[in-house]
Amino acid sequence: MTKTITVWFLVFTACFFSACSNSSSAPASAPEKDAVAKSAIEERLITELSPSSDRAGKERNAIINRAIDQNYDVYAAPEGYFYEILDPGEFTPLLTGDIVSAHYQGLFLDGTEFDNSRKRGAPLQFTVGGLIEAWNLALLRAKPGGSIRILSPSALAYGAEGLVGTRGDTLVPAHTVLEFVIDDIQVYEE
Template identity: 35%
Template sequence: MIFKIKYIYPFLSMLLLSLFSCSFETAATHRMDAELELASYIVENEIDVKPTASGLLFIKQRDGNGVTPLKDAKVAIHYTGMFLNGEVFDSSYDRGTPMVFQLSKNQVIKGLEEAVLMMDKGARARIVVPYYLAYGDRRVGPVPSYSNLVFDVELIDCQGTNDK
């Protein structure tokens, strides 16, 4: 019996190590693929804005009225969420009602929250959100893991503001 256990433990250890190695390699491959896909999108669409420190691309399309939300403000936005190929996966416009949420409460993806904090009431922007500021390695609804996303966002209202 001791003889069998002596050889089973190393075998099980090697098996577990190889399984974990495969999952890490797969995650690294997915991350690399997502980063290459994003770089290609930026080049193909001639995006020339400087990314934020986090990597978000914020492309202002229309100025607002100068009233910006505080970091914990309650905000209302209209948005259309798309994959890099332009396919829409979600839209508040289609539902006919803006999405309302409170900032700094992890109610939306990090990239969307960061963008809203850069906007003033009435402003419109297109944001390109790297996968790690979106859903990361999780699949959520129709959005596969490691998906870079594009949002057209309009800040409709905010309660708790910095008046400029």
């Protein structure tokens, strides 16, 4: 009899806790909310697709497809690049001519990394306005301490020349669409 009561108690306890854990609406709604947010991002980005089949249109569509596939909440800039503010940072946005240091990661659209300042052990130091056009434009949306993702068509990156290393090796082929994540942005006082 005691053995039967113990078994029934264990079955009841397991069923009770199982029912209680399934009745909570918070965990079930979180994935649904993420799905709703993802769907809204996807719907917004689909409206940005280009009907053009020229290089610029193909590159724009490749950027949008990457953003949808990775669930990036990017926005189209009028100049043609896409950006996502990952961390807003503080104070006022950067200005052309600001002397800045930042860490960055450079990726091809398939996710392959071609450059990473953290792996080299030092941030890049530069003047806003003295880099590829996508960075020059997008960094004006960034603030010190913040981080930004940039998806750039080739015309605003390394264009028809691509990027060749100091040893003559091709780091970025010609007409390549790129993704950058720039973070730990610091402005130097002049």
